[in-house]
Amino acid sequence: MTDRNFSSIPLLDYSLALSSSTKSQFIIDLRHALINVGFLYLSNTDSMVDRHLIDTLKDYIPKLFALPQEEKDKIRMANSLHFLGYSRLGAELTKGKTDNREQFDIATEHISRWKSGDPDYWNVWGPSQYPDEALIPGFQQTMKTYLSQVAALGTHFITLIAEALGLPPEGLSRFYDTPDRMQHRGKVVQYPVPSERSQSDQGVGPHYDAGFLTILLQASPHPGLQVQNLSGDWIDAPPIPGTFVINFGRALEFATKGIARATSHRVLSPPVGSLSPRYSVPLFHNIALDVRVRDSKYELEFPPEILKLRDERGNLAHTDSINYSEFESQPSGMVQLMGRVKSHPDVAQRHYPALFKQFFPEGLPKQGFAY
Template identity: 50%
Template sequence: MSSADFTSIPILEYGLLARDRAAFLSQLRHALIHVGFLYLRGAPVDTTSVIAQIPRVFALPQSSKDALSMRNSEHFLGYTNLGTEFTKGALDMREQFDFATPHQNEWKEGDPEYLRLWGPAQWPSDEELPGFREVVEKFYVDTDVLAHDFTGLVVEALGLSHDALSDFFEPPGHMQHRGKIIKYPEVKEGASNQGVGPHYDSGFLTFLLQASEQRGLQVQNFAGKWIDVPPLADTFVVNIGKGLEALTSGIALATSHRVLSPPPGSGPRYSVPFFQMIAQRVVLGKAAASLTFPPDVLAERDRRGNPTTDSVNYTEYDTTPAGEVALIGRIKSHPDVAERHYPQLFKAIFPQGLPREVSAY
């Protein structure tokens, strides 16, 4: 079967590492180069506790959720109400909270504006939602450890030296990664079923916990067909971001994906993505030239070819610091936040003022 015809997402067993490391790395290499998505089963992260918290946060009174509005945060962290984002001109139907790993902002006057993007998240109070922050923050910290370890496996699978990606992360205590808790409500009769439209993720790796039984996630293969990625017990869905694709000169492949809203009567879909970020000052296009891949990896990429899908490319990575790419994406997705906290950048991107439809893609 050619890579253009993949019809399912490979499942990698984390426990295989201890039994047959070479086999695991071979499977990982195939997923990186030919699919861009994989299931990772058996990773050492507690998911049960965070799943139990999800209905609680969405059950908060609307006034409590609105008090955590992303508009309060120069870091673009907080609550976003249902039906306020668009992808490729179509309305996304999802309600969400943007959170992040712990971080104290280090921006100072004269620094690039994009360094303001990392900082403390907004959390429900412990009085209103006891234990929520502790559980969710621990989940993201633990997933950060998993992502760091998995990045080392990516490096090994692609035949690079063990420290090949170390310059693209900040030292401990100076790095922040982001996450969301998302609710996709049931689609209304006669309405669009777009939970979120076709897109790529921007960073290095995404670890997605599908936190309910409702399907909806789909990946686009290189022939343009949409492939279901149903929830599987004890798994993360891991996918390649455009940042890692750019850094590896297209060897590791970012793949277009979308989420369809649950059908009427099925209940809401919940998901918890973790987005592994990139050191903000790095220009990935320049950095990519410093990596040398072994001939067998390059040959495998060449056999795959250069597939294209109908999502939008992050071409800014070629010449722009990764932090600026991330900030531009946030401004396009949430111009109301940018208007309040980044007025000059807002005017440069939206000279006519707040648009009626907002989309990063």
């Protein structure tokens, strides 16, 4: 039996997946990460994501958060039907508790196709808000290019996941729409250094991610990301220069009959006394809005040897993390919308009042404002 209680995150070399002589070993290593860990580091991705582009983006991030508060507030998330824009420090909730982070939600380019009579969740995707170009020249184009390249990496990585699960490379394509009807959501996040008097070290509380995979750039050298193994222990995933962190979401776990593992994780604030904030840039690689992953039309058949590896691992332990169980019955877009409503209730109150009343019958909580 495999060691279910991992104590470190595996490191995979993406360049090995691009050579016929080394791809088979990469697929074996990816299969282990998929089934037994749920997380991995990915190195040598320069063929997909330009290294100079990453360095340029990292240089922009402190300047982005240093913009005058009134300028950041001009693109506040409450302006956006699509939950895209700026959130002040402490504006987001995880399981009802405040996350100590400031962030800009920025997605790949997309025009909402929603019109009257369409499902509300079609409007969860749409255009991003950017700060005034004159205040931070070049940032918008840098960010758009970065998100486009990382999304393309994710699209190729999905074919590798399919192969690691014993499917053909196109085995997961049924969960995606045409490129013009897809959007992938990114964030630029700052976790400030807490004071000695801070009552919480919660940068982001324990949670799972919703979709198929997340590609995270840890954009500063601070520790903080932690991953929970089956014993409930928190395993550090510190930044490794030149890598992305990739993890798998609940939609993939549901779609693969529990073979792929979604793993609970959290982010701690930087240690007291740190000289600068922690910065990170995740991209959440989405599946199509109308997909119901448990519908029979999306059911996948896996080789017996893959199912055997899942069964040898055993059942995944229950955690207190947000678990997106709505994938059992709801389309992907509705799961996304409900998650946004619960995380940003003031945006929901303004743009989705019926859903807001469903989740917050007593009105806005004292915290959790995206303005």
